[in-house]
Amino acid sequence: MSLKDRLKRDIAQDGPMTVADYMWRCLLDPKDGYYSTRPALGADGDFITAPMISQIFGELIGLWCVQVWQDLGSPERFHLVEIGPGDGTLISDILRAGRVVPDFVTAANIVLVEPSLPLRAMQSARVPHAAHLGDIADIPVDVPLIIIANEVLDCLPARQFIRRESKWHERRVGLDDSGELIFGLSDAPSDFMPPPNGEEGQIYEISPAQRLMAQILSDKLKTATGAALLIDYGRDAPGSGDTLQALYRHQKFDPLDAPGEHDLTVWADFPSVAATAQRAGVAASEIITQSVFLQRLGIVARLEALSAKNPDRAEVLSRQVERLIAPEHMGELFKVLCLSFPKDLTLPALEHSKPTA
């Protein structure tokens, strides 16, 4: 039975499900979930990420990691953790750049957190000595941590609420008269909503899973010390709007069209992630755009150096960098946030923000 048919059967039996539960099933169903079955990343796949666009992205993050390691006192051993490493491009670029400081590479124990078995195989082919974990809860805390997660928060489901007659109702996936999947609203208003007000029809999202990731990473950092760098498309200030999106071969579809076959994402809610971390007692950095972050890390100088060495590739390299930092491409939609402990740990290219709570 297809995932779509199983979802319909479950809804017929148990009633409509929340958008978050629908996303979980579509992404991680063990048999037919998107990430369980199809590692469709890259130009021929469904979506392309920053490390796949340009090697400079991973190299700059690699140098960022080296600097954090030095600021932590150059520990003899630390866990270099990547959450959701995709096809393994980012971690291999990080390690290649890290070779400028050989002790950094020697000290690094590579840990990859990846629920998808097909993606684990691709990552092992690139970084054979990496250990795999299925869940961030299992990240070891015996030595300091440097954690990277690019485009992972957006895979973590959100619940959605819609304002109707001065009350928030949860958006759910149910069945229409002919038994097809359809979005609807809970009859009873929800008592679980932060903004007391809102305009009729407004949509508000909350991602308990993104908050839980922030909580777990914060607890790990508090025990082990270190930093977690989170990069994703998302908001840098609280706001409303429906950000649920289905992508297949670089095109947008209705999220109910093909459960398990299309990638489903929501925006990273960086203000909630930062607030959760601060409540848990770790430092949250300012939330800045990918463009500002990469420029502070010297992307322009790196582009010039690479272009001078490879004049025939100069135009291609410059176009790649443009995609990473231009406002009309990834530069402004993508944001960067770092969680760190001890709270006064200096971070390259990022200031600490003031606690909000």
Ligand code: SAH
């Ligand atoms: N970071 C990579 C890939 C991003 S795609 C890059 O920048 O190219 C999202 C990645 O997150 C995939 O590896 C996916 O399998 C993983 N992922 C999906 N859900 C996850 C979860 N709940 N916990 C950890 N990783 C997850």
